[in-house]
Amino acid sequence: MTIRSHVATRLSTWLSRNRAKLIQAGRMTVSSLLTFALAAGMNLPQSFWAVITALIVTQSSLGSSLKAALDRFLGSVLGAVYGGAVALAIPHQGGVASAIALVVAVAPLSVAAARSAGFRVAPITAVIVLLSTTGSTLGPVAFALDRILEVGLGCAVGLAVSLLVVPAHASRAVRGQAARTARLLAEQLDALGRRDDAAIDAQGLPLATRRSLDRLETLVAEAARERRSRLAAAPDAEPLARTLMRLRHDAVMLRRAAREADLGPDLATPWAEAAAAAARRLRAIADGLEAGTAPPGDDTVFPAAIDAYRAAIDDMRRQHLTRTLSSDVVGRIFWIAFSLDQMRRNLDDLAERAAESAASG
Structure with a gap:
């Protein structure tokens, strides 16, 4: 392999691995340039606020862009209107008067921000309207109106770019994240089947699974926002997330x-075979989720492995081997059988949810 072909291969691999990040960087660049051009054409006095807003609103998915735009616009409008009202009601030219005006402006909005994350920008906007030197030059009303126009322009452009420039739907990202979560659970089951509990801790699989589920919950909320806004027609992803949470509990x-x-x-061998069969089923469903295709039909391997584990318990009872075990150990042996049955039902449910997702495209 020549140096040129090696470099080309490495570059192609890097571009493929970072495609989503590069697309997002391109969207943000287009959003900022378009907002700057429109703000300059409208002669907005502080066009940089519009550009900053557009960058904030241009998120990695339509659902997150919608939330960012709504939070940013409502918070800015509330902060600008209330800050302008305080500036008109309380004359402030510095000193104690400015401190009083600042307390009156910030305190109520800070309470609103503490109650709802959507109002976090409100007290910041009020402070800008109240204390900005530009605000004192233009007057609080004119400055507040300009601020609302700037933020509104940035929100509109950010949403338009997110919708039109290589749009990324959260509903599609849900499937990929669900597949990653399923594979993490499969890795845990493989290690459990090998009785290699230390490997689970060494690889940080429980924490990685929890973080993957947290990310999935965020994407599910964004997908629901897209569906409510008629930007996506995918089915509700909440049942998919709930099933994966139940499978994590089973694990x-x-x-x-x-x-x-x-x-x-x-029991070691039938347990290992049952854990490995469950891991294979999880990976098969994950492959279907990632490819957008229906997973394989009814699984017979995992139920057969559960039956083999239960048959091994019956053999031990017939040979009176369980009499030599403590009641705690016997209880855990039967608890494993119960948990395997529960996991089988949840895997069947996960396969159904994956099939629904594939059918919706």
Whole structure:
């Protein structure tokens, strides 16, 4: 391989891996330039606020852009109107008067911001209207109106760019994130089947799974916002997220029971086969989610593995081997069987949710 072809291969790999980030950078660049041009054409006195707003609103998905635009615009309008009213009602030229005006302006808006994250920008906007030197030159009313126009322009352009320039739908990102979560759960089950509990901690799989689910919850909320705004026709992704949360709970219960129970030679092999079968089913469903295709039909391998585990327990009981075990160990052995059954039902539910997602496109 020549140096040129090697560099081309490395560059192609890097571009493929960072495609989403590069597209987002391009959207933000287009958004800022377009906003700057429009603000200059409208002769807005502080066009940089419009550009900043456009950059904030141009998020990685339509759902997040909608939320950012709504929060930014409502917070700015509230802050500008209230800050302008305080500036008119309380003359302030510095000193104690300015301090009093600042308290009257900031305190109520800070309470609103503490109650709702959507109003976080309101007290900042009020302070700008109240204390800005430009505000004192133009007057509080004119400055507040300019501020609303600047923010409104930035929100409009940011939303338009997010919608028209290589739009990214949160509903599509949900499937990819769900697939990543399913694969993390599969890795945990593989390690559990090997009785390699240390590998789970060493790789940080529980924490990675929790963070993946947190990200999935965020995307589900963004997808719901897109659906309410008629920007996407995907089905409700909340059931998909709930099923993955239940599967995470199943994995936690299986890990706790398997770690504290001495399965011995009679149950170690059927347990390992059951855990491996569940991991394979999870990966098959994850592949379907990622590709946007329906996962394989009814699984027979995992149920058969559960039956084999239960049959091994029955053999131990017939041979009176369970009499030598403590009641806690026996309880955990049966608890594993119960948890495996619960996981089978949740995997079937996950496959149905993945099929619904694939059917919607």
